[in-house]
Amino acid sequence: MATLTLIRTNSDQADFRKLVALLDQDLAVRDGDEHAFYAQFNKVDAIKEVVVAYQNNTPVGCGAIKPFSASQAEVKRMFVHPDNRKQRIAAQILNELENWAAEIGFSACILETGKKQPEAIALYQKAGYQIITNYGQYIGVDNSVCMQKHLDTRYPILDT
Numbered sequence: 001m002a003t004l005t006l007i008r009t010n011s012d013q014a015d016f017r018k019l020v021a022l023l024d025q026d027l028a029v030r031d032g033d034e035h036a037f038y039a040q041f042n043k044v045d046a047i048k049e050v051v052v053a054y055q056n057n058t059p060v061g062c063g064a065i066k067p068f069s070a071s072q073a074e075v076k077r078m079f080v081h082p083d084n085r086k087q088r089i090a091a092q093i094l095n096e097l098e099n100w101a102a103e104i105g106f107s108a109c110i111l112e113t114g115k116k117q118p119e120a121i122a123l124y125q126k127a128g129y130q131i132i133t134n135y136g137q138y139i140g141v142d143n144s145v146c147m148q149k150h151l152d153t154r155y156p157i158l159d160t
Contacts, residue, residue: 002055004089006096011047015059016077019052023062023079047076049104051096053089060084063093065101068110068136072148073101075111078120090123098127102151110148112138121145 009016053061061080068074075097080089101109111129113120129147138144 004060004087004092005054006092007052007054008096008100009050009052011050011064013050013052015052015054016050016062016064019059019062019079019081020077022081023077026079026082049073049097049100050077051093051100053080053093055084055089061089061093063090063097065097065106065109067106071107072110073097073104073106073108075109078111085119091127094123094127098149098151106151108148108150110135110146112144112146114143115145116143121147124149 011017047064047066049066050064051062052059059081061084063078064076065073066076075094078090078093080093098109109129110132111124112134113124115121124147127149129149132146132148133139134141134144134146138146
């Protein structure tokens with residue numbers, strides 16, 4: 001298996017933008033008629049905390065966090081290229097995002113995913129996320145699954 005390198009950057013980074021374009025194509029197929037509703041909440045302008053994963057200098061995955069409240073960071077734009085799935089890349093990206101969130105003072109991460117992304121739900125549950133009541137713009141949205149994980153800000157989160 002190729003060595004995975006994670007870099008911390010921001011939403012201006014070109015490889016992140018390319019991966020997000022692929023993510024949006026995937027979500028447009030999965031979400032169908034509901035895609036426009038979700039797309040309005042997934043803008044990437046001015047996100048300061050972005051992680052891009054590289055294998056052999058090729059961008060293969062990404063994720064981001066952005067402030068949701070004083071204590072919560074929201075996980076956004078998680079994606080691994082289909083050719084690179086089932087290698088624990090998403091878990092490593094998520095771990096790096098959680099560590100970064102803790103480093104900058106957040107005590108929890110929250111996120112929204114969809115019922116049509118069962119592999120994402122499984123990833124988050126394996127990483128310790130619990131399903132919570134839908135928050136913010138996702139209140140009352142049947143396809144949305146909202147989740148939360150409390151972070152131990154004293155220790156880095158280790159990939160298990």
